Amino acid sequence: MLLWGAYSLRNLWARRVTTAFTVAGMGLVVFVFLAVLMLAHGLERTLGKTGDPANAILLRKGALSEIDSSISRDHAKIIALQPGIKRTLEGRPVAVSEIGLQLTLRKAKERSLASLSLRGTSHDAFAVRPKVRLAQGRLWEAGTTEIVVGTQVAKQFPEAGLHRVLHFGNREWTVVGVFDADGSGFDSEVWGDAEQFMATFHRTAFSSMTVRLTRPDALAQVKEPLERDPRFNLSVKREPDYYEGKAESLAKMIRVTGLFLTAVFSIGAIMGATMTMSAAVAQRTTEIGTLRTLGFTRLAILQTFLIESMALGASAGLLGIAGASFLQSVTISTVNWDTGSEIAFGFYLSPVMVGLALLFAVLMSMVGGLIPATRAARLEVVQALGERTV
Amino acid sequence: MYDPVVTLQRISKVYFRAGTEVSVLRDLSFSIPAGTFLAIMGPSGSGKSTLLNLMAGIDRPTSGVVVVAGTRLHELSEGDMARWRARHIGYVFQSYNLIPVLTAAENVELPLLLTHLSRSERTDHVKTALRLVGLGDRMDHYPRQLSGGQEQRVGLARAIVSDPTMILADEPTGNLDRESAEDILTLFGRLNRELGKTIVMVTHDPRAAERAQLIRHLEKGVLETPP
Ligand SMILES: Nc1ncnc2c1ncn2[C@@H]1O[C@H](COP(=O)(O)OP(=O)(O)O)[C@@H](O)[C@H]1O
Numbered sequence: 001m002l003l004w005g006a007y008s009l010r011n012l013w014a015r016r017v018t019t020a021f022t023v024a025g026m027g028l029v030v031f032v033f034l035a036v037l038m039l040a041h042g043l044e045r046t047l048g049k050t051g052d053p054a055n056a057i058l059l060r061k062g063a064l065s066e067i068d069s070s071i072s073r074d075h076a077k078i079i080a081l082q083p084g085i086k087r088t089l090e091g092r093p094v095a096v097s098e099i100g101l102q103l104t105l106r107k108a109k110e111r112s113l114a115s116l117s118l119r120g121t122s123h124d125a126f127a128v129r130p131k132v133r134l135a136q137g138r139l140w141e142a143g144t145t146e147i148v149v150g151t152q153v154a155k156q157f158p159e160a161g162l163h164r165v166l167h168f169g170n171r172e173w174t175v176v177g178v179f180d181a182d183g184s185g186f187d188s189e190v191w192g193d194a195e196q197f198m199a200t201f202h203r204t205a206f207s208s209m210t211v212r213l214t215r216p217d218a219l220a221q222v223k224e225p226l227e228r229d230p231r232f233n234l235s236v237k238r239e240p241d242y243y244e245g246k247a248e249s250l251a252k253m254i255r256v257t258g259l260f261l262t263a264v265f266s267i268g269a270i271m272g273a274t275m276t277m278s279a280a281v282a283q284r285t286t287e288i289g290t291l292r293t294l295g296f297t298r299l300a301i302l303q304t305f306l307i308e309s310m311a312l313g314a315s316a317g318l319l320g321i322a323g324a325s326f327l328q329s330v331t332i333s334t335v336n337w338d339t340g341s342e343i344a345f346g347f348y349l350s351p352v353m354v355g356l357a358l359l360f361a362v363l364m365s366m367v368g369g370l371i372p373a374t375r376a377a378r379l380e381v382v383q384a385l386g387e388r389t390v
Numbered sequence: 391m392y393d394p395v396v397t398l399q400r401i402s403k404v405y406f407r408a409g410t411e412v413s414v415l416r417d418l419s420f421s422i423p424a425g426t427f428l429a430i431m432g433p434s435g436s437g438k439s440t441l442l443n444l445m446a447g448i449d450r451p452t453s454g455v456v457v458v459a460g461t462r463l464h465e466l467s468e469g470d471m472a473r474w475r476a477r478h479i480g481y482v483f484q485s486y487n488l489i490p491v492l493t494a495a496e497n498v499e500l501p502l503l504l505t506h507l508s509r510s511e512r513t514d515h516v517k518t519a520l521r522l523v524g525l526g527d528r529m530d531h532y533p534r535q536l537s538g539g540q541e542q543r544v545g546l547a548r549a550i551v552s553d554p555t556m557i558l559a560d561e562p563t564g565n566l567d568r569e570s571a572e573d574i575l576t577l578f579g580r581l582n583r584e585l586g587k588t589i590v591m592v593t594h595d596p597r598a599a600e601r602a603q604l605i606r607h608l609e610k611g612v613l614e615t616p617p
């Protein structure tokens with residue numbers, strides 16, 4: 001007992017100005033909704049990509065990040081020999097002991113100061129993390145104050161571009177290379193020789209160790225003995241799990257604020273749909289009476305107007321999705337609350353999000369269309385026809 | 391075949407307006423034999439439309455029994471009444487009431503959406519109905535592209551396309567010029583004579599009423615027997 005979809009679409013087209021405004025307003029809400037999801041997801045993805053499932057990161061038990069963790073040089077040597085950690089053909093463990101520090105630099109656009117993650121490491125870092133590769137220049141010479149920067153650092157901080165010289169810790173540091181970490185969080189870091197950083201900042205211990213496992217499922221083989229050993233007081237995590245956890249607060253903040261905004265806006269969009277559909281019902285009262293006279297039931301009338309409203313929502317959804325898809329090329333750089341350091345990340349659109357956005361749009365229009373559609377269905381035939389000769 | 395098609399037993403219709411009762415139909419009883427072309431006349435406000443709407447099953451009497459096509463209408467639920475209308479009633483409106491966003495063919499197809507006919511069967515029926523009213527060449531025109539007379543012929547095609555038991559028309563020529571009105575009345579005559587359709591037409595135009603087999607006058611809520 002349904003009318004064709006063409007009937008709804010042509011009616012929307014017949015009121016195209018009102019339709020366009022309603023679709024635009026609702027589309028904007030879908031856009032905001034989607035932007036929020038894309039941003040939070042982009043952040044998680046960036047950090048989730050930071051790290052390799054075949055790697056484990058070792059920190060002092062209870063440490064929340066590399067900054068407040070420490071592993072002594074002596075312990076580092078023993079730990080590296082643990083079975084389950086991969087070895088090179090020459091028998092050297094594929095492991096790297098690193099020190100994490102913070103560095104304050106000026107950003108390009110805002111001219112504001114921002115904090116950067118500084119990683120004192122060794123060339124082994126590239127063996128442990130095969131996805132990170134040198135993009136420009138060369139690696140630092142061991143025992144020198146040469147450094148390399150991630151692509152996002154090079155992009156966002158002009159002071160830290162290739163061949164520039166940075167001043168920190170009363171020493172001069174020359175940027176000799178730029179590395180590409182495949183869109184992961186390492187792209188927002190500065191890497192150099194661990195020994196140089198330790199000397200400069202008067203540190204005697206490393207912050208963390210990252211080790212490559214013989215197989216991804218060899219985690220337990222490394223984790224259990226090391227965490228049990230009272231000498232080390234260690235906590236062992238799979239590398240991606242550790243980095244993903246580092247974006248929780250920021251991702252949550254983006255979601256909460258964004259979804260709150262979306263909720264507020266959606267009230268407006270729903271009211272817009274209600275007004276548009278109420279006007280449609282008022283304008284087509286005689287038509288409703290006619291359809292009822294022909295034998296269409298109240299339910300058919302309800303469905304007809306709901307479908308029309310949902311078509312409005314679906315168009316708005318498609319518009320919002322189209323708009324949001326352009327965001328995919330935008331990169332945002334901001335402070336990660338969990339680390340205090342700058343992190344660059346993009347808007348990431350997934351098929352699931354497209355589906356969610358469409359569902360959200362259709363749901364808004366359904367809620368908005370419900371009252372007018374119910375009113376249309378409730379009309380008495382004779383009253384709707386308005387053929388009273390009063 | 392239902393005979394009589396319509397039986398009204400002691401019908402009355404009372405409206406309550408601003409605290410006072412307005413009695414529109416008073417204790418009205420009559421029946422319409424199958425195959426009749428009946429014209430109901432009367433001054434404006436005499437209750438002609440009200441009477442027609444009771445027979446069409448889109449309004450209910452305050453008291454009395456309406457039996458149309460063998461069905462006691464007050465026994466039907468809302469939904470059943472709608473389905474009953476789709477099967478038995480073809481309604482022609484004074485202002486045509488075509489759906490502006492649908493073509494002539496789509497407007498005529500509407501009642502068929504409530505049947506079990508296939509798409510191709512529906513198309514066949516629509517073509518037949520539109521040809522019958524002389525608009526076989528206007529299938530894809532929208533109502534605004536048609537003259538008033540043509541619109542009403544589409545309205546008539548819509549009323550007959552599902553082959554209903556009875557055609558009810560409320561001032562079908564009220565908005566038309568003389569010539570278009572004649573066309574419509576001629577079509578009613580043919581439907582009645584050639585296809586044996588029962589037709590009830592409300593009108594206050596004596597020249598229109600003359601084309602019917604039988605004329606009844608409604609005055610002050612009472613149906614007068616013809617002289
Ligand atoms: N819904 C209604 N409420 C109150 N009065 C009504 C209503 N519908 C019709 N009437 C009154 O009933 C009388 C008959 O109306 P109607 O059947 O339309 O007459 P006609 O078609 O003969 O002109 C009129 O006086 C009209 O004002």
Ligand SMILES: [Mg+2]
Nearest residue numbers: 387389438439
């Ligand atoms: Mg009338």
